[in-house]
Amino acid sequence: MKLHYGDLTDSSCLVKIISEVKPDEIYNLGAQSHVKVSFDLAEYTANVDALGTLRIMDAVRTVGLEKKVRFYQASTSELYGKVQEVPQNEKTPFYPRSPYGVAKLYAYWIVTNYREAYGMFACNGVLFNHESPRRGETFVTRKITRSVAKIALGQMDRFELGNLDAKRDWGHARDYVEAMWIMLQQDTPEDFVIATGETHSVREFVELAFNHIGKSIIWEGDGVNEVGKEKNSGVIRVTVNSKYYRPTEVDLLLGDSTKAREQLNWKPKVTFGELVSEMMEADLQLMKQNPLA
Ligand SMILES: C[C@H]1O[C@H](OP(=O)(O)OP(=O)(O)OC[C@H]2O[C@@H](n3cnc4c(=O)[nH]c(N)nc43)[C@H](O)[C@@H]2O)[C@@H](O)[C@@H](O)C1=O
Structure with missing residues (x-):
């Protein structure tokens, strides 16, 4: 395996890498x-997430591999x-609520357009939130498991x-990466929703993480004044800070992955409870080994 340095804002390096590697498959992750950062770095997010996708697809065409490369778009x-309907499937109309979502909307459509215009084997995997112990520390699931550990x-x-009221359809990244690969092994390129079909609030994620360490959390107060207390001791463990609110929020996501289940024979293997436990165990280990992590 060889690592090539590159950057999605640098077209010439993308052309160079793709002409050297001549890949069979490209996964644009x-x-x-x-999402929150995208409100502060809106232009950068558009450049990387929207135009970066265009740059890779154009690089594939520039080196003449458009009939050979299979392309996966995250x-x-x-x-x-x-959301315009619940649950969301491949036919649900889009209504992005952040510069990140809007940039990804451009990417979705340029993938669709290049597939139709140039016959490229290109798929959009419309993945709902997918988590694991490798999740970045500033995303809510990992922030919770690190803190509770x-x-x-x-x-x-x-x-x-x-x-705390935001609801997400959280699955395990391992299951979702398998779905990405299966999409590129099909005879024809199509778009698929990948989701568990279950939705849970941030509040529920917190409760389960504390259950994992033998503590129950009860909630008191409203909005920014809400706190999560340990049921037995009354010690406050969670507070709300409005600096983590988003200017426009996505309140509820719940995916319908019937198409992937029927056409790809894909289904998630890890349950919500197992996901929280795995992340908790990994962070307990990490913090034991290195309290400064
Ligand atoms: C599928 C999608 O999945 C991810 O996007 P996300 O859903 O925004 O993920 P998140 O973990 O940042 O937020 C989830 C929810 O949790 C709420 N929330 C509460 N309190 C905190 C908090 O303290 N931090 C954060 N980060 N969120 C918080 C927050 O307001 C939001 O409603 C990315 O991988 C993205 O790339 C992607 O494509």
Whole structure:
């Protein structure tokens, strides 16, 4: 395996890498992927997430591999944003709610357009949130499991979150990466929703993470004044800080992956409870080994 340095904002390096490697498959997972950050870095997010996708596809055409390369685009449930129906499937209209979502909307359509215009084997995987112990520390699931692990080990007293009512269809990244690969092994390129079909609130994720360390959380107050307390001791473990709110929020995501289940014979293997446990165990280990992690 060889690592090539490159950047989605640099067309010439993309052409060089693709002409050297002559790949059979390309998985475009590159992005500024943090939704909240995209409000502060809107132009950069558009450049990387929207035009970056165009740059890769054009690089494939420039080197004459458009009939050979299979291309996977990391599309996202953030396209549904202010959801127009519940649950969301491949036919649900899009209504993105962040610069990230809008950039990914461009990417979705340029993939579709290049597939139709140039006969490229290109697929949009419309993946709902997928998590694992490798999740970045500033995404809500990992932020919770890291913080709860630190609380269990006496390294932290409490932590802050934003909107506790947001609901997400959270699956395990391992299952979802398998779906990406299966999409590219088909006879024809198509778009697929990948989701568990279950939705849970941030609040529920917190409760399960604390259950994993033998603690129950009860909630008191409203909005920014809400707190999560340990049921037995009354110690406050979670507070709300409005700095984590987004200017426009995606309140509820729930995916319908019937098409993938029927056509790709794909289904998620890891349950929500197993996902939270795996992430908790990994962060307990990490914080034991390195309290400064
Ligand atoms: C599919 C999609 O999945 C991800 O996007 P995301 O859903 O925005 O992920 P997240 O973990 O940042 O937020 C989930 C929810 O949790 C709420 N929330 C509350 N309190 C905090 C908090 O303290 N931090 C964060 N980050 N979120 C918080 C927040 O307001 C939101 O409603 C990316 O991979 C993206 O690239 C992607 O494509």
